[in-house]
Amino acid sequence: MCDVAVVGGGQSGLAVAYELARAGLDYQVFECGIEIGASWTTRWDSLRLFTPSRFAGLPGQPFPGARWSHPGKGEVAEYLRGYREVNSLNVRTGAEVKRLVGALGHFALTLESGEVVRASRVVVATGPFAVPVVPADLGRVAADVSQIHSSDYRRPSLVSGERVLVVGGGNSGCQIARELAGAGRKVMLAEGRRLPRLPQRVLGRDIFWWLATFGLMRVPVGSWLGRRMRAVEPVIGQSRVTLRQAGESLRNRVASIDGNCVSFAAGPPARVDAIIWATGFRADDRWVKLPQALDSSGALRVDGLRSAEPGLYVLGRSWQTNRGSALLGFVGRDAHALVRQLVRDAQRDK
The missing domain is CATH 3.50.50.60 (FAD/NAD(P)-binding domain)
Known part of the structure; x- marks a missing residue:
């Protein structure tokens, strides 16, 4: 039994693991890939982030290299692997979660191997890009x-x-x-x-400098501007x-x-x-066998950083709380807020 099980060892899972460790919680991250960053290594060869290194770091560890360069996929994968090692994060690779059942304080996660792991709370950090969509x-x-x-x-x-x-x-x-x-x-x-269309550079500065400086990466999803930007x-x-x-x-x-x-x-x-x-992706929540947590289409019902199921939290979905919720250099804000919320919930439920 652990305090918190985190499903997904990508950028969201690593960010929340960092925050859980800082909060002194007993946690375990389960990543289906054979190594951290595997999902990045399988993208196309020339892929580069459109966010510069300055805005590509996770909590506590800036992205290496020139601040305004745009990292390639290999650099991102290497950074994520290094992030896990430097911060001694408790991640199990090659551990795909096939089924989640139970309730607050008594969740059970069944791995592909058949092993059952029990946790008091669960964070779903599988991201928004699980299943390719084709019309x-x-x-x-x-x-x-x-x-x-x-x-x-x-x-x-x-x-x-x-x-x-x-x-x-x-x-x-x-x-x-x-x-x-x-x-x-x-x-x-x-x-x-x-x-x-937005240019990569405006008046000599990267577009993300402008977006971050004027707070546009933190625009709340429910605000008038957030709804306009999301559309x-x-x-x-x-x-x-x-x-x-x-x-x-x-x-x-x-x-x-x-x-x-x-x-x-x-x-x-x-x-x-x-x-x-190039028609996008959708999240895959079919492994969550908690009817209260799912909507009629089988997707997780999310309100901020919580799901509809007590004790089940969600991180890293597009526009989950703000513009940067699913982006490498900005998900840390949500990760910090999620762990603070989780700690408050745990204290209240004692």
């Missing part, structure tokens, strides 16, 4: 048209065909489309909606002008697919050889 109602894609989700994209040489459609105009879709265009492919980027998540550093200059063709929302022919909400149809679905 299922757009029609039939021909067998000779290769399809991958952005989570499986690595580099242009592994994408077959000359005419590539990237579906999704967010940050991942724009970065992948630009890399493919730079490799000589004929790229179409289909945007479901026209997201606002129109911007693309950083990828203007439509630079995308067109790179050789991309910008298209509207995909309306339907028939074989290798794609129709759009506006404009002429096009034939494609490959499709990359």
